[in-house]
Amino acid sequence: MSQPWNRLSRRQLLKGLGGASALPLLGAMPSLAIGGQHAGHVVVVGGGFGGATAAKYLKRANPAIKVTLVEPAEVFYTCPFSNLFLGGLRDMRSIAHNYDELRQRYDVDVIHALAEDIDADTHKVRLSTGDTLHYDRLVLSPGVDMRWDALDGYDEATAEKAPHAWKAGHQTTLLKQQLEAMEDGGTFIMVAPDNPYRCPPGPYERAGMVAHYFKEHKPSSKVLILDAKDNFSKQGLFTAGWQHLYGDRIEWVGLSNDGRVTRVDADNLEVETEFGTRHRADVLNVIPPQKAGWIADRAGVTDSSGWVPVKPDTFESQQVNDIYVVGDATVAAPMPKSGFCANAQAKVVAAAIASSLEQQPAPTAYWANTCYSLVGPNYGISVAGVYRVTDGAIAEVAGAGGISPADAPDTVRALEAEYAVGWYNAICQDTWGTQV
Ligand SMILES: Cc1cc2nc3c(=O)[nH]c(=O)nc-3n(C[C@H](O)[C@H](O)[C@H](O)COP(=O)(O)OP(=O)(O)OC[C@H]3O[C@@H](n4cnc5c(N)ncnc54)[C@H](O)[C@@H]3O)c2cc1C
Numbered sequence: 242m243s244q245p246w247n248r249l250s251r252r253q254l255l256k257g258l259g260g261a262s263a264l265p266l267l268g269a270m271p272s273l274a275i276g277g278q279h280a281g282h283v284v285v286v287g288g289g290f291g292g293a294t295a296a297k298y299l300k301r302a303n304p305a306i307k308v309t310l311v312e313p314a315e316v317f318y319t320c321p322f323s324n325l326f327l328g329g330l331r332d333m334r335s336i337a338h339n340y341d342e343l344r345q346r347y348d349v350d351v352i353h354a355l356a357e358d359i360d361a362d363t364h365k366v367r368l369s370t371g372d373t374l375h376y377d378r379l380v381l382s383p384g385v386d387m388r389w390d391a392l393d394g395y396d397e398a399t400a401e402k403a404p405h406a407w408k409a410g411h412q413t414t415l416l417k418q419q420l421e422a423m424e425d426g427g428t429f430i431m432v433a434p435d436n437p438y439r440c441p442p443g444p445y446e447r448a449g450m451v452a453h454y455f456k457e458h459k460p461s462s463k464v465l466i467l468d469a470k471d472n473f474s475k476q477g478l479f480t481a482g483w484q485h486l487y488g489d490r491i492e493w494v495g496l497s498n499d500g501r502v503t504r505v506d507a508d509n510l511e512v513e514t515e516f517g518t519r520h521r522a523d524v525l526n527v528i529p530p531q532k533a534g535w536i537a538d539r540a541g542v543t544d545s546s547g548w549v550p551v552k553p554d555t556f557e558s559q560q561v562n563d564i565y566v567v568g569d570a571t572v573a574a575p576m577p578k579s580g581f582c583a584n585a586q587a588k589v590v591a592a593a594i595a596s597s598l599e600q601q602p603a604p605t606a607y608w609a610n611t612c613y614s615l616v617g618p619n620y621g622i623s624v625a626g627v628y629r630v631t632d633g634a635i636a637e638v639a640g641a642g643g644i645s646p647a648d649a650p651d652t653v654r655a656l657e658a659e660y661a662v663g664w665y666n667a668i669c670q671d672t673w674g675t676q677v
Pocket residue numbers: 286287288289290291292311312313314317319320321322323324354355356357382383384385406407408439440443444447534535536567568569570578579580581582583611612613614
């Protein structure tokens with residue numbers, strides 16, 4: 242019996258691929274293989290934005306490719322919109338996604354396990370179940386890990402007292418509980434990292450969402466951001482929005498004003514800056530420096546920066562053949578480390594792998610990104626970019642992106658807040674096939 246994907250017309254495929262990143266790939270999409278034999282085995286490690294998209298789009302590119310997705314969690318909580326949970330605008334269920342659609346509709350073999358080791362010479366992945374998978378091509382999308390050695394006094398254990406909430410799930414819930422337990426009149430301190438890190442505007446969206454929660458429930462409370470840098474994404478828009486919605490409730494201290502935290506005392510909820518200033522919090526949110534998820538190290542694809550250098554046109558590792566890496570783990574600047582980019586990169590990788598399994602050249606790649614942030618419930622701002630390979634490196638296409646206007650009326654901010662919800666629903670459906 243034919244499967245639903247075998248009945249997809251080219252037009253449906255085009256529609257389903259969606260997004261600016263996918264369209265330029267179609268002319269070079271490899272033909273669908275027929276018959277019972279599979280056209281190669283691709284193992285995908287990580288079922289977040291990059292990995293789940295890669296698994297799905299590999300099957301769409303060629304249903305005859307056997308695709309195995311390895312992800313420990315049965316339910317994935319998205320970081321996008323986790324700040325809205327902190328602000329009281331969403332519950333955790335609304336940011337939860339499972340793998341049923343990938344299994345049932347796209348015939349992806351989903352294994353809930355950790356990939357513990359990778360042998361690139363023999364093309365093998367060892368799983369926490371004890372099983373070993375052989376791959377023809379491997380996709381890694383392990384996201385980020387925290388650099389537990391970067392901040393004196395801050396490690397995995399102290400993160401239970403001063404949560405980072407930079408991976409959604411338990412950490413996010415913990416931070417929310419601390420905010421709820423805090424007395425009115427308290428101070429929420431956020432320690433923000435230097436670049437590069439997951440989601441450049443994320444800390445500043447969080448500041449707005451926490452300030453919103455305070456405005457509604459704890460009106461005498463404050464937000465203090467201690468930052469290891471002097472500039473941040475959409476800075477002018479954020480600071481104007483904070484002032485407009487929350488007055489002086491949010492204070493930001495940049496690097497030049499001694500904002501860089503070097504020591505954390507989680508027991509006493511205290512932090513110390515580079516020049517010895519101490520700040521005491523009632524709720525302490527430490528977002529430490531980051532690196533590629535540890536399995537990338539095991540695969541031998543990271544460099545001394547802790548991130549993964551990739552060939553710009555295919556996202557194959559620069560260091561190890563047949564391993565493709567997508568998402569936050571990669572060095573892909575000027576593309577930001579965003580869910581949108583991970584999804585767009587994964588589509589390019591799916592097309593490149595499907596082509597390489599047929600000994601065809603990879604199609605030309607373009608990527609797009611839009612980062613929406615909510616400053617308040619009806620106050621959205623965004624920045625967008627389009628990228629392509631120019632002179633052997635990823636470059637932003639001049640004039641193709643943009644940022645929300647500085648002097649827009651509240652009606653425009655309210656519209657952007659609506660677009661943000663539309664974006665979230667669309668990308669989750671595109672990634673996991675789930676309806677929100
Ligand atoms: C607060 C916050 C807000 C954000 N808001 C936005 C937003 O509005 N828009 C946006 O585009 N982006 C946003 N982001 C960024 C976005 O979350 C990331 O860019 C995106 O998740 C990256 O996708 P990824 O596939 O690289 O990693 P992830 O989505 O984190 O997926 C990694 C997966 O790999 C799995 N994994 C790791 N190691 C292994 C292993 N050894 N074996 C098997 N599986 C493994 C993990 O369990 C995880 O499921 C936000 C981030 C934060 C923190």
